[in-house]
Amino acid sequence: MTTSPLEDRLSAKLAAQLQELETAGLTRRRRVLDSPCGRLANVDGKEVLNFASNDYLGLAGNADIAQALADGAMRWGAGSGASHLVSGHLAPHEALEKEIAAFTGFPRALTFSTGYLANLAVTPTLAGRGDAVFADKLNHASLIDAMQQAKANGADVQRYPHNDMAALEKMLAASPAAHKVIVTDAVFSMDGDLAPLPLLFTLAERYDAWLVIDDAHGFGVLGRQGKGSLGHFNLPASPRILLMGTLGKAAGVGGAFVAGSETAIEYLLQKGRSYIFTTAQPPAIACALSKSLQLIKDGDALRANLMARIGQLRDGLADLPLKLLASATAIQPLIVGDNEATVALAKALWERGLWVPAIRPPTVPPGTARLRISVSAAHTEADVTRLIAALKELS
Ligand SMILES: Cc1ncc(COP(=O)(O)O)c(C=O)c1O
Secondary structure, X not given: OOOOHHHHHHOHHHXXXXXXXXXXXXXXXXXXXXXXXXXXXXXXXXXXXXXXXXOOOOOOOOHHHHHHHHHHHHHHOOOOOOEHHHHHOOHHHHHHHHHHHHHHOOOEEEEEOOHHHHHHHHHXXXXXXXXXXXXXXXOOHHHHHHHHHHHHOOOEEEEEOOOOHHHHHHHHHHOOOOOEEEEEEOEOOOOOOEOOHHHHXXXXXXXXXXXXXXXXXXOOXXXXXXXXXXXXXXXXXXXXXXXXEEOOOOOOOOOEEEEEOHHHHHHHHHHOHHHHOOEOOOHHHHHHHHHHHHHHHOOHHHHHHHHHHHHHHHHHOOOOOOEEOOOOOOEEEEEEEOHHHHHHHHHHHHHOOEEOOEEOOOOOOOOOEEEEEEOOOOOOHHHHHHHHHHHHHHO
């Protein structure tokens, strides 16, 4: 790589920090896929079994969804042309919002271009000066950034130890805040475990708090018809809940939604900066998502296969010296601990044609580097058998 003297001078500090990352073995590199997202990935002419994506139902490469996208583009064009509040809210966006509201059981939903933007809209809009935010320590980075924004707006923010309801209750009881907002992942993205949503809901009621739930990894996967974590726990679509779901994981396309009461969603629409100040997603994406939603609803067979593969993996790895975290979801983390050992194990799997990402600090706490095995409904029994055999051989 050649650099100019101007670049060298301007970027000296950046280059030094990049070098630090390199020295610590923390530089991240992208792999370029020469195939659609699916059970197999083609990378640099090599075919690997893909345990790295969040495509839990195997819908990312679904031909019917791709067709809906193509048809949508022919009917509605390539782009939306503006933000939703200016002129970018087209009929497919409106239809998708209604479909999501009906599916989740909330009165209203709002769609966003990404889950990151959806999370950035919710917490800082609900909580400002005089209010308080209570967030799980293991929440996703986008919720953490949202919490920091709420803090910048004057909210008191507190983080409770992971899933520790007693600690959370103490914080809620001690807080004099006018409005309280509890924020949690429903399925934790690096651990795969579930938040105790019924207990969180009880605390939210007891302390009259909002409950913001990020169901990025539960939507489409858990509950009847894949309605997500609320369905899994039989929780009501209460006005005190704001439910965020992403549409680029199990739904296989991209984007996100927030569902809630009429008033809360109208408030987000009027005040959510990451809703207002960004171009609406291309309408064809909404067309693809309408199709995806239908496949999710009708996807009991996909979910049954996913659950069978998860069970197979857990049974198969039960005797391994390395341990899987206690997760019943598609995210199955195998804890290795040491950073280098984790990377070495991922590399050895890769050499055997198995793509399982190594996750290291700062994404996870120090000493808990892991392989994050993502199981998908697209995987076959033989695929999971291959992964189990390789892990047994290597550990
Ligand atoms: C828990 C969680 N929330 C939010 C997001 C962000 O969603 P998106 O990828 O649509 O921006 C992700 C993953 O990317 C996630 O894992």
